[in-house]
Amino acid sequence: MTSQLAATTVVSGTGLARDLRAEVTSAAADLTAAGTPPQLAVVVATADESTAWYVRSIRGAATKTGIRCSVVDLGPDAPPSRIGATLSALSADPEVHGIMLQTPLPDGAHFADLAASISPEKDVDGANPVSLGRLGAGLTAFAPATAAAVLALLDHYEVPLAGRHAVVVGRSTVVGKPAAQLLLRRDATVTVCHRHTSDLAEHTARADVLVVAVGRTGLITAEHVRPGAMVIDVGTNPTDDGGLAGDVDAAAVSGLAGGLTPVPGGVGPVTTALLLRHTVESAARRSP
Amino acid sequence: MTSQLAATTVVSGTGLARDLRAEVTSAAADLTAAGTPPQLAVVVATADESTAWYVRSIRGAATKTGIRCSVVDLGPDAPPSRIGATLSALSADPEVHGIMLQTPLPDGAHFADLAASISPEKDVDGANPVSLGRLGAGLTAFAPATAAAVLALLDHYEVPLAGRHAVVVGRSTVVGKPAAQLLLRRDATVTVCHRHTSDLAEHTARADVLVVAVGRTGLITAEHVRPGAMVIDVGTNPTDDGGLAGDVDAAAVSGLAGGLTPVPGGVGPVTTALLLRHTVESAARRSP
Structure with missing residues (x-):
């Protein structure tokens, strides 16, 4: 078992996230000194506990790097019109980046x-369909932070992409589709699988790079992974003991995959760090 | 040779295009009677002869279906700012749909x-990146007419898509990427290949549905096609004798493919008919 585990690189996100936060901290200090303190606004309209947990973690990370983080909680009964109006007002607010x-x-x-x-300029999590379209058309736009984190991890671990076969499992607008766009932009051959895919393992077992973003604990087992493949697990499924589990059965693919992101500690911390980086990038464009 | 050819269905676009034009003609007459004569504006900034040919064919088809078609030719030296200003002015013109x-x-x-x-409402060829993003996000938008024509042909010939493997060769913003989005939306498992793909035949030979939009005559031969696959050839490459050739070597895949679109007479006429249909759809939304 020990020798099996040794063959799979643990593709940790904590080192990369630390580097990114250091960059952000420095940029935020410069911006603040120049009179443009960067600010991130998070709009919430739910009583969901895991959302609250995530927002607290973003706020904590923002504060530590010198970014102001305002949370606008509209409550779980907010009418869509009020949510839209709030987003428009924040888009027009020059102090929000x-x-x-x-x-x-x-x-x-x-x-x-x-x-x-x-506003597309402030869309640091690439949620506006305009951002997705601009990414697809090769124009400048913020990618959803999770999809950007997948690419940042692959680059950090120097995984070659051009001409390689990347398989993305999941086709959500926030992760699967933009990750596929970003991989395509990097000249990978890209396959997108999802719940209607008839033989998932047949596709995933051909992947040089496998990105899994479905939200089903342990969906990916040994039969789904090509020996030596780089596996990026985007899943964050709550466990009974209050922890998080990925979409990949880590024990089953250890020793088989060339690399695997841990959950937690893989894509997650990089995602948060990139959200903050996007915010200082946006603020830098506004800074006089 | 005869028995080989018999096995491959000729996926002609002419019948479908005729049906679509009949629908458009009827809708255009109703709109005109109601005081909203539908109008398509085509902006040209090139002296390219094949563009001129294409514009004439669109204009001819529009006129025959009762749609006004104005061609704004800015010449091959038009500065980008002038092209942009023209598109903005047409977007603001209530008589243009x-x-x-x-x-x-x-x-x-x-x-x-x-x-x-x-304007996204008038973007009948899905050229604005907003349209691509909205398609990806599952919102209403006009798809690029060529990509929409690929889907319309597959539907016309009742080719099942959900759970099937579709391989798109080519990743242009006007055809490959939006065709991939549309196929994904229809629950196909979708692979996008391009010039960096290391072993093209290895991917294409697994396709139930193969869409080729590259612009290289005869790129796809027998080794690229799975027996019985439906092959949609989007290529329109000029031949020495003034005709058109597709990206697929039709002779080589005849008897092997389950179906193949001819070039010309496959995707092309459906594309033009869908451009006109998009124009009457846009006009209908504006009609009082």
Whole structure:
């Protein structure tokens, strides 16, 4: 068992996240000194506990790097019109540089419709469909932070992408689709699988790079992984003991995969650090 | 040879295009009677002869279905700012319901940047990156007519897509990427290949549905096609004798493919008919 584990690189995100936060801290200090203190606004319209946990962790990370983080909690009964109006007001506020809309949303509220009210310049989590379209068209835009974190980890571990076969499992607008776009932009051959895919293992077992973003604990086992493949696990599924589990059965693929991100400690910390980096990038463009 | 050819269905677009034009003709007559004569504006900034040919064919088809088609020819030396201003003016003109920007463009002009000036409501060829993003996010938008034509042909020939493996060769913003989005939306497992793909045949030979939009005559031969696969050839490459050739070597895959679109007479006529349909759809939304 020990020798098996030794063959799979643990693709940790903590070192990269630390480097990114150091960069952000320095940039935030410079911006603040220049009179543009960077500010991230997080809009919440749910009583969901895991959302609250995530927002607290973003706020904590922002504060530590010198970014102001305001949380606008509209409550779980907020009408969509009020959420949209809030996003528009924040878009117009010159002191706000990054805007995030949290999920889940109240019944009747449609994420992409509402996110269209976030100014593309401040859309640090790439939620506005305009950002997705601009990414696809090769124009400048913020990618959703989770998708950007997948690419940042692959680059940090110097995983070659051009001409390689990347398989993305999951086709959400926030992770799967933008990750596929980013991989395509990097000249990978990209396959997108999802719940209608008839033989998942047949596709995933061909991947040089496998990105899994589905939200089903242990979906990916040994039969799904090509020996030596780099596996990026985006899943964050709550466990009974209050922890987090990924979409990949880590024990099953250890010794088989060339590399695997741990959950927690893989994509997650990099995602938060990139949200903050996007915010200082946005602020830097506004700074006189 | 005869028995080989018999096994491959000729996936003609002419019948479907005729049906679509009949629908459009009827809708255009109703709109005109109601005081909203539908109008398509085509913006040209090139002296390219094949563009001129294409624009004439669109104009001819529009006129026959009762749609007014105005061609705004800015000449091959038009500065990008003038092209953008023209697209903005047409977007603001209440008598114009559809706007197309032709390629190629003058040096220094960037298609996606300029197309961002086309009002999404009038973006009947899905050129504005907003349209691509909205498609990806599952919102209402016009797809690029060529990509929409690929899907319309597959539906017309009742090709099942959910759970099937579709391989798209080519990743352009106007065809490959939006076709991949549309196939994904229809629950196909989708692979996108391109010039960096290391072993093209290895991917394409697994496709249930193969869509080729590259612009290289005869790129796809027998080794690239799975027996019985449905092959949609989007290529329109000029031949020495003034005709058109596809990206697929039709002789080589006849008897092997389950179906193949001819070039010309496959995707092309459906594309033009869908441009016109998008224009009447846009006009209908504006009609009192």
